[in-house]
Amino acid sequence: MPETLESLLWCAALATWLMLLFGIAAQRLKPLSSLFSHLLEFTFRLRAK
Known part of the structure; x- marks a missing residue:
């Protein structure tokens, strides 16, 4: 029983x-993902014209 509890x-x-690591990573990557989405939007806007 103690081995099970320890596990x-x-x-x-x-x-x-x-969970802490993924939370910190998500906070760090959020600005990068918004920058990437703005670049994609700008690229498709240029192609649409």
Whole structure:
């Protein structure tokens, strides 16, 4: 039983760190994705003219 509890705690800790990592990465990549969408919009606007 203690091994199962220890494994469960390790999984919970890993999940917590992964959520934090992905949250930070999403915040960092948000400006990059908006820049990319603006570039795509500008490119298609030029092609439409």
